[in-house]
Amino acid sequence: MMVSTTKSKGLPKASGAVKKAVGSYGKDKEALIQVLLDLQAVFGWLPPGVLREVSEQLDVPVVQVYRIASYYKAFSLQPRGRHIIKVCMGTACQVRRSPQLLNTISAVLKMKPCETSTDGRFTLETVNCLGCCAMGPVVAIDDVYHSNPSTADLQKVFESAE
């Protein structure tokens, strides 16, 4: 699967990255979602310039590219941090106190849910189910799952993240 972390340095140019992504599917219009997923993995989000470039290179109207990119939760049209924190708000996690976990994370990082920190390090998101309810309350930091982490555990993980 995709790696959701991207280094701020050395981000590829939009046209080059799009050319590579489009080319790997043989310029097939049907591969629009796959192309966007690949580009999301490269940039961490989908900047407007990238979407316009995709529209041009795939010969798909920009309207349609935006419709797809804004429909799926997997895509972000807003800049995201280098590290994505997903706190599960599913029913099982909810009853096992995931709201408190979210509050703790919010307090430790001094940011609200759905926000990206000003230094571009973290984005704090809530999701509806991560599919591992037995581990609840669960938080996924860069796709590594942590079951009911203590504040100290969280601090350690956040400190090690650049």
Add this chain to the structure above:
Amino acid sequence: MTVELQIDGKEVRAEEGITILEAAREAGIAIPTLCYHTELMPHGTCRICSVEVETRGRMRTVVSCGCSVEQGMVVKTRSPRIDRIRKTLIELLAPTTAVDGELGGQMKKLAREYGADTHRFESRFRDRPTRCILCGQCVRYCDEVVGEHAIGFMGRGVDRRAVFFPEKAKACVTCQACFNLCPTGKIPSETDFVVFDGFSVDDYLAGEL
């Protein structure tokens, strides 16, 4: 090839492959629509054209704009069930389309005909009505007939909006075909004729729509 069917008790002969809606209109039977347009592919989003269909002894409810005629079909365009469906649909659409609590145009006519309580769901809707029922006539006309792709859908669920793409809107100044299509009158009343910034993609991304 033609098929024979019955619509509201009337024997109708129709070309195979056409829709129930088209067959009914040819036979002079009116079915209300909000998202249907003769030049466009059926969309089936408004569901106002729902009818009861009986084939081989089984009754079901279908959207007449997207269902083709079949030999021996028995269609009812009005029944207590259909009237209730249309009434509820109008009641659900009313809060998003009303301007100062008043419905306009076709919606007003339909509300009166089906006895809809247009205030029924008012309390559950956001304060500022979007005035858009997401029928997609503007979007589809721009895509399928005009070919400019200047207006499109963004988002999903309750956040779904039709938005303009200003960079594509050069042709709009002379075209404006969607102005007359809009069943709620949103596009002509909220769009600045020159700059098309009433509800652009940038407004959507800024969370203002």
